[in-house]
Amino acid sequence: MKRLTTPFPEGAAVKEWKAAGGRVVGYTGLAVPEEIIHAARMLPFRISGDNEPVSLREAEACMLPNTSSVARTLLQMALDGRYDFLDGVVVSVVNEGARRLVDNWRMYAPPPYMDVIFLPLKRTDEARALYLADLEDWRSRLSELRGAYIVDRDLRRAIEVYNRGRDLLQKLYALRRRDRPPVTGAETLEVVKAATRMPREAFNDLLEQLLAEIESTGREVRKSRRLMIVGSELQNSTWIEALEELDAVVVTDELCTGTRYCFGKVDASLPPLEALARYYLFARSPSARVWPAGERFRHIFAMAGRYKVDGVVSQIQRYDAEYGHDKMFLKKEMDERGIPILELDVDYGDGRSAQLTARFEAFMEELEGRAAARVARTPLRRQRKGRLACS
Numbered sequence: 001m002k003r004l005t006t007p008f009p010e011g012a013a014v015k016e017w018k019a020a021g022g023r024v025v026g027y028t029g030l031a032v033p034e035e036i037i038h039a040a041r042m043l044p045f046r047i048s049g050d051n052e053p054v055s056l057r058e059a060e061a062c063m064l065p066n067t068s069s070v071a072r073t074l075l076q077m078a079l080d081g082r083y084d085f086l087d088g089v090v091v092s093v094v095n096e097g098a099r100r101l102v103d104n105w106r107m108y109a110p111p112p113y114m115d116v117i118f119l120p121l122k123r124t125d126e127a128r129a130l131y132l133a134d135l136e137d138w139r140s141r142l143s144e145l146r147g148a149y150i151v152d153r154d155l156r157r158a159i160e161v162y163n164r165g166r167d168l169l170q171k172l173y174a175l176r177r178r179d180r181p182p183v184t185g186a187e188t189l190e191v192v193k194a195a196t197r198m199p200r201e202a203f204n205d206l207l208e209q210l211l212a213e214i215e216s217t218g219r220e221v222r223k224s225r226r227l228m229i230v231g232s233e234l235q236n237s238t239w240i241e242a243l244e245e246l247d248a249v250v251v252t253d254e255l256c257t258g259t260r261y262c263f264g265k266v267d268a269s270l271p272p273l274e275a276l277a278r279y280y281l282f283a284r285s286p287s288a289r290v291w292p293a294g295e296r297f298r299h300i301f302a303m304a305g306r307y308k309v310d311g312v313v314s315q316i317q318r319y320d321a322e323y324g325h326d327k328m329f330l331k332k333e334m335d336e337r338g339i340p341i342l343e344l345d346v347d348y349g350d351g352r353s354a355q356l357t358a359r360f361e362a363f364m365e366e367l368e369g370r371a372a373a374r375v376a377r378t379p380l381r382r383q384r385k386g387r388l389a390c391s
Helices: 012-019 034-039 057-062 069-079 096-108 125-146 152-175 185-195 200-217 238-244 272-283 294-306 321-337 354-390
Strands: 024-027 043-046 088-093 114-118 225-231 248-254 311-317 341-346
Touching: 012 024, 012 043, 024 034, 034 043, 034 125, 034 152, 034 272, 057 069, 057 096, 069 096, 088 096, 096 114, 114 125, 125 272, 152 185, 152 200, 152 272, 185 200, 185 238, 185 248, 225 294, 225 354, 238 248, 238 354, 248 294, 248 354, 294 321, 311 321, 311 354, 321 341, 341 354
Parallel strands: 024 043, 024 088, 088 114, 225 248, 225 311, 311 341
Antiparallel strands: none
């Protein structure tokens, strides 16, 4: 997969697609159904950063420095011409940063085609009807770009292809529930990133081969502490590698580039656009932008229990206000459940650093101390039970 998705962003798979006369439509966020782009016979490509920080000098001349670092990074990459290979761009407008990204991209580096999709912030029938109408309108506009109407038959085929990919990614996550998981968190993130940067049929075949190889090798990651990462979009896997170089392995997540992206399944029995609207709005775990916040917290704690995590790392991209506002409520809920949490405030694209490593080491010491305290208390409970049994 790495061979096909490098160099970033215009990797070998994209170049091959373009050389064959195919079009590539970039998208941001999780409100843009890839299936509709796929049904238009175009390649969906997630616009993002990667494992190297981006200098934001020109972007910060266009956008205030307290704008989301995600939006500033994507604008900078557009200004640098790194997304010139795209035939179109569709932005998921979920906050003010995304709005300003659209405004500035159109003004300073306009792509051949640019569009927006709005994702409602409530999970209600009224919100679903609004989102469905937006998808219907977008299908018509994308059909104009294609030069032919996107028919339901092609949408159903795309749903089938992407559902298969979701099934395979969920199998990869299921392997991480083992006491000794065969893959790390950094490796899993790279797999999920590849899913958004190459033709899905080819990705599905490669992931199926990878799963078979993992089972045949009997690989085990032998680490004492099991961790979960929560937050918004994460693309840089190098700081996860730094964390996993300690006595820890990331076994699951609650990320836009993780379970929020690939969990659940589109209901293929429904009319295709209705099915997509229901999946993208209702079926996946909610982000911090979705009201009410309790749904997100319930998902986090369910995942923490299912994957038997010892601690949680909460990473918030700087100036990503919704996740920042959630922080104190999430910390309170974690404390009540006795789950240690490490809170990180990072810029989009930040990788490993001495400062982060020091915080990881301190967090590991906290986890070790809690584990030792639990062991120390266990004999006392047993002794008390023994005395009660004899009295």
